[in-house]
Amino acid sequence: AQTVTQSQPEMSVQEAETVTLSCTYDTSESDYYLFWYKQPPSRQMILVIRQEAYKQQNATENRFSVNFQKAAKSFSLKISDSQLGDAAMYFCAYRRVGGSNYKLTFGKGTLLTVNP
Amino acid sequence: ETGVTQTPRHLVMGMTNKKSLKCEQHLGHNAMYWYKQSAKKPLELMFVYSLEERVENNSVPSRFSPECPNSSHLFLHLHTLQPEDSALYLCASSLGLAGGPKGYEQYFGPGTRLTVT
Numbered sequence: 001a002q003t004v005t006q007s008q009p010e011m012s013v014q015e016a017e018t019v020t021l022s023c024t025y026d027t028s029e030s031d032y033y034l035f036w037y038k039q040p041p042s043r044q045m046i047l048v049i050r051q052e053a054y055k056q057q058n059a060t061e062n063r064f065s066v067n068f069q070k071a072a073k074s075f076s077l078k079i080s081d082s083q084l085g086d087a088a089m090y091f092c093a094y095r096r097v098g099g100s101n102y103k104l105t106f107g108k109g110t111l112l113t114v115n116p
Numbered sequence: 117e118t119g120v121t122q123t124p125r126h127l128v129m130g131m132t133n134k135k136s137l138k139c140e141q142h143l144g145h146n147a148m149y150w151y152k153q154s155a156k157k158p159l160e161l162m163f164v165y166s167l168e169e170r171v172e173n174n175s176v177p178s179r180f181s182p183e184c185p186n187s188s189h190l191f192l193h194l195h196t197l198q199p200e201d202s203a204l205y206l207c208a209s210s211l212g213l214a215g216g217p218k219g220y221e222q223y224f225g226p227g228t229r230l231t232v233t
Contacts, residue, residue, distance in 0.1 A: 004158070035221075044224050046224070047223075095220050103172070103174075104159075104161070106159040108158050
């Protein structure tokens with residue numbers, strides 16, 4: 001069974017600084033997708049960034065980028081120039097491609113605090 | 117806010133009550149999901165519907181009963197719940213269950229905070 005581990009329950013960063021959130025996963029599949037979701041306090045969970053496992057190039061969305069290390073099964077999220085609005089719970093998620101398993105497997109989350 | 121809405125946002129119910137949670141998506145998606153989010157635990161997938169047909173039921177107790185009358189609406193009927201069922205219940209939708217990364221992306225509603233007393 002696939003598992004997703006976020007080893008940092010909480011992280012903090014100063015405004016305008018850079019922070020990296022860690023995620024590791026366990027799978028025997030070769031083709032899958034990885035996601036980072038953001039859940040601000042009392043607000044909806046939204047997709048931040050997506051990575052296809054077959055792509056070697058790391059995904060980037062504005063100030064958000066990932067470091068995808070397929071062999072190490074590692075998928076970290078880097079937030080550059082942190083802003084107060086980045087404060088949220090961040091979830092790493094895995095989804096295999098195809099098959100009858102429709103499940104998004106989530107980690108337990110990392111609570112990010114941004115200090116002014 | 118995304119195109120997935122949930123009502124009510126907060127619900128307090130006794131163990132003998134019957135209530136329903138409602139989810140509506142305005143994105144033209146064909147798949148809808150119910151998740152349970154408890155503190156310090158990963159999100160737990162409860163049910164998956166594709167084109168109004170249930171395709172997954174992850175060993176959820178029968179006191180939770182889903183209903184999907186059409187591809188835009190999803191309900192979760194609750195009866196004789198237990199205090200450990202208190203949690204945030206999230207609804208999500210996606211284009212479908214396949215079709216590449218865009219098809220897999222799930223859009224979440226704001227959730228219903230359920231408290232069972």
